Amino acid sequence: MADRISDEILGSARLEIDGPGVAGQPVSFRIVYTAGSAGVDDRGAVRVSWRAQPGLGAPQLEDSGAPGYVSVRTVSEGTVQPVARFNERGHRRPFVPALTVHTDDGGLWPGDRLELTFGDTSEGSPGIRAPVTTVKAFEFQVSVDCKGAQEFLDLDGLLTFPVVAGPAVRLVAVAPSDVKAGEPFRMRARFEDVWGNPTEMPDASLQVGVSDGDAVLGTATGSGPVIPIDGLTLGTPGVVRLDVVDQAGGLRATSNPIRVSAEVPAERRWWGDLHGQSGETVGTNPSADYFHFARYMACADFTCHQGNDFQITDEFWARLRREVEAIHADGEFVCFHGYEWSGNTEVGGDRNVIFRGIPEADDIWRSGHWLIEDRRPLDREHDALNVEELYARFRGRDDVMLLPHVGGRRAELRWIDSELEPVVEVHSAHGTSEWFLRQALATGARVGFLAGSDDHMGRPGATLANANEMPVNGGLACIRAAELTRDGVWHGLHSRHCHGSSGARILVETQVAGARMGAETVASGDVSVEAEVNGTAPIIEIAVYRDGESVYRWTPTGNPLQVLVAWTGNLRIARGRKQTWDGQLVVRGARIHDVTPFAFDHPEEGLIEGDGQRVRWRSETAGDYDGVWLELADLTEPVIEFSAEPLAITQPLAGIEHGPIFVEAAGLGAHLRLQALPRYGGPMDTGLSWVDAAPPRGVHAYHVRVLQLDGHMAWSSPTYVDITAD
Numbered sequence: 001m002a003d004r005i006s007d008e009i010l011g012s013a014r015l016e017i018d019g020p021g022v023a024g025q026p027v028s029f030r031i032v033y034t035a036g037s038a039g040v041d042d043r044g045a046v047r048v049s050w051r052a053q054p055g056l057g058a059p060q061l062e063d064s065g066a067p068g069y070v071s072v073r074t075v076s077e078g079t080v081q082p083v084a085r086f087n088e089r090g091h092r093r094p095f096v097p098a099l100t101v102h103t104d105d106g107g108l109w110p111g112d113r114l115e116l117t118f119g120d121t122s123e124g125s126p127g128i129r130a131p132v133t134t135v136k137a138f139e140f141q142v143s144v145d146c147k148g149a150q151e152f153l154d155l156d157g158l159l160t161f162p163v164v165a166g167p168a169v170r171l172v173a174v175a176p177s178d179v180k181a182g183e184p185f186r187m188r189a190r191f192e193d194v195w196g197n198p199t200e201m202p203d204a205s206l207q208v209g210v211s212d213g214d215a216v217l218g219t220a221t222g223s224g225p226v227i228p229i230d231g232l233t234l235g236t237p238g239v240v241r242l243d244v245v246d247q248a249g250g251l252r253a254t255s256n257p258i259r260v261s262a263e264v265p266a267e268r269r270w271w272g273d274l275h276g277q278s279g280e281t282v283g284t285n286p287s288a289d290y291f292h293f294a295r296y297m298a299c300a301d302f303t304c305h306q307g308n309d310f311q312i313t314d315e316f317w318a319r320l321r322r323e324v325e326a327i328h329a330d331g332e333f334v335c336f337h338g339y340e341w342s343g344n345t346e347v348g349g350d351r352n353v354i355f356r357g358i359p360e361a362d363d364i365w366r367s368g369h370w371l372i373e374d375r376r377p378l379d380r381e382h383d384a385l386n387v388e389e390l391y392a393r394f395r396g397r398d399d400v401m402l403l404p405h406v407g408g409r410r411a412e413l414r415w416i417d418s419e420l421e422p423v424v425e426v427h428s429a430h431g432t433s434e435w436f437l438r439q440a441l442a443t444g445a446r447v448g449f450l451a452g453s454d455d456h457m458g459r460p461g462a463t464l465a466n467a468n469e470m471p472v473n474g475g476l477a478c479i480r481a482a483e484l485t486r487d488g489v490w491h492g493l494h495s496r497h498c499h500g501s502s503g504a505r506i507l508v509e510t511q512v513a514g515a516r517m518g519a520e521t522v523a524s525g526d527v528s529v530e531a532e533v534n535g536t537a538p539i540i541e542i543a544v545y546r547d548g549e550s551v552y553r554w555t556p557t558g559n560p561l562q563v564l565v566a567w568t569g570n571l572r573i574a575r576g577r578k579q580t581w582d583g584q585l586v587v588r589g590a591r592i593h594d595v596t597p598f599a600f601d602h603p604e605e606g607l608i609e610g611d612g613q614r615v616r617w618r619s620e621t622a623g624d625y626d627g628v629w630l631e632l633a634d635l636t637e638p639v640i641e642f643s644a645e646p647l648a649i650t651q652p653l654a655g656i657e658h659g660p661i662f663v664e665a666a667g668l669g670a671h672l673r674l675q676a677l678p679r680y681g682g683p684m685d686t687g688l689s690w691v692d693a694a695p696p697r698g699v700h701a702y703h704v705r706v707l708q709l710d711g712h713m714a715w716s717s718p719t720y721v722d723i724t725a726d
Contacts, residue, residue, distance in 0.1 A: 005157035011036035013142040015159040022166050024195040026127030028119035040108040043148040049091035049098035050140045053456035055466035057129030065124035076112040081105045094282045095141040132195040132466045133457040135163040165199035173244040173255040174299040177269040184231050188299045189244050191224040196464030198225030198297045205248045211241040234260045239534050256505035257534035267480040272302030275452030276460040281307035285458035291327040298461025302334035306352045308342045309366040330485040343367035348387025349411035352403035356490045365393045387415045406433040407454050418445040422494050426715050428454035429463050429470035431622025438548035448518050448717035451475025451500030465601035472624045473503040496717045504712035507534040512702045512719035524725040527692040537710040538682035554688040558676025560657045566627030569670025579667050581619040583644030590638040598627035599711020625711045681709045697723050
């Protein structure tokens with residue numbers, strides 16, 4: 001296939017590729033630039049840039065036999081020598097990664113060609129990794145500095161090719177968290193490729209039953225990517241998980257936990273993602289596809305679009321409002337209007353702006369017009385340069401909510417308004433930011449916690465990690481509401497009756513001093529903390545936090561032959577938070593009988609090799625855990641020698657069965673975790689009951705964090721307890 005753009009003076013370019021790319025698989029394609037009537041002067045340059053978010057593999061120019069090799073060739077009557085350089089931040093947003101070819105020892109004459117072959121396989125390279133997410137049109141911008149003046153002019157139009165999903169390797173089962181006994185309900189099964197893209201499974205034949213049971217509750221056929229299974233009923237109150245098997249392809253999945261009640265709960269648990277962007281700003285694919293994905297592919301109950309304000313034109317804002325109303329349907333799917341106020345961190349930082357109803361055309365108060373065609377830095381009458389001005393625009397309204405978060409740019413919490421900002425975000429595909437929760441609580445503001453994706457890949461509600469800017473899975477918010485309406489979900493969120501997860505539909509309920517999650521109460525003396533957790537994988541920790549600091553930890557009784565070795569951390573709070581943990585461990589005084597990967601986030605992470613004494617891996621964290629689960633044998637006095645860039649240590653395992661061992665490492669919240677596990681990993685359903693004896697007087701925030709054996713976490717919103725006496 002070929003796509004073509006042209007300009008008489010600057011030149012023209014075309015893209016050559018054999019068919020669409022397959023997500024995450026090696027691909028080879030060529031971009032050919034033909035010089036225009038102006039030519040390109042000696043020390044001029046041609047630049048090819050592309051969108052980072054879909055995750056094209058990193059190009060390299062040195063090793064023609066290695067992945068990502070890009071060859072550069074000129075067809076010229078002159079003596080020009082091309083000098084190519086790759087810069088991952090080499091051009092203008094959203095076309096940020098760039099390969100620039102400077103001309104040396106001569107320039108390009110009119111009609112000369114410059115050929116860049118990405119993933120050139122002619123000398124042994126397997127190709128370059130295609131983007132890891134499906135894209136209708138993966139876009140390249142070609143720009144030319146004809147005069148060598150360091151002024152690059154973009155050629156009109158874009159070069160594109162589509163990226164499609166790979167074959168199905170995984171089945172995901174999504175069920176409602178609350179059902180009434182005997183009342184029919186729908187669950188959905190989603191087929192995914194190795195990178196988590198929804199994909200077709202021709203002639204699938206699904207069968208549903210209760211986990212560990214023999215009875216068939218329902219069947220469905222189809223080709224995916226998502227197949228609904230209707231008419232399911234559960235008759236006995238309790239917590240149930242359903243197994244789904246594709247009898248044609250052999251894939252199987254277990255659903256999220258379902259709480260079955262004799263009567264409809266006063267408040268049901270609804271799951272969604274309030275944070276993401278589409279291709280009109282810095283994301284992937286059109287906004288209409290964004291909304292369609294959230295509702296029909298991710299099977300979310302609610303969503304919101306959060307484009308950067310400085311890229312939202314008046315025309316796009318009007319179209320967004322139409323698209324939100326088109327997809328929204330009370331009782332079926334809630335879609336809120338919104339945008340991301342994207343002021344620099346130093347004047348407030350990222351705040352998601354969410355509207356309960358339909359906003360007016362002038363309800364968008366931008367932090368600037370940096371990537372809007374008029375290029376104004378500010379419109380003083382209609383914009384908000386800093387967060388204090390933003391507060392002033394919306395203060396007193398009960399139909400607007402701001403949500404501070406850590407994206408690429410982070411919110412600065414020296415400014416926080418708990419009337420306008422009732423919740424903060426702990427996790428997104430940028431990483432886990434528990435330090436952000438502690439900052440929020442330290443201000444004295446009474447806020448709830450939730451999670452989202454900050455999706456840039458066109459996959460709100462089901463964002464999986466890529467190998468570039470989104471190193472972890474996107475999160476989800478669980479909001480309690482009596483009904484699935486804008487008003488219902490808004491009330492649950494504004495009342496802090498919510499919790500967040502790193503992407504798994506983990507159920508968490510808390511009672512603190514007799515008060516529910518998110519509430520405010522008064523107590524004297526001791527404070528009781530109760531939590532009930534229903535996991536999507538074995539639960540290996542429930543930790544209680546008071547004012548952001550851990551005060552109690554429940555873990556299952558461990559077996560010293562089963563040892564989890566896990567690590568976590570951010571490099572820093574500013575951009576570039578990913579922390580590299582490539583390394584190895586050696587076991588002395590025992591033998592490694594078996595090793596299981598723990599919580600690696602994408603296919604380019606994970607185990608490299610291992611034997612009876614040694615394990616090696618590739619890993620990067622952004623506040624999440626990665627690790628290995630070791631099954632040991634022949635124990636005498638076992639010692640682990642751990643070595644990675646943030647930490648090198650020799651640690652005896654004596655006494656590990658009595659509780660986890662933590663070792664601090666270089667980095668923000670970075671540490672090594674050594675924990676003995678039960679042979680079966682841990683319970684799927686458990687809880688804790690603990691008393692905080694005689695806490696200090698004053699108001700204290702109590703919340704719990706859950707950690708599962710698949711690395712997924714969940715955070716309850718705090719309950720605020722005013723201790724009035726000893």
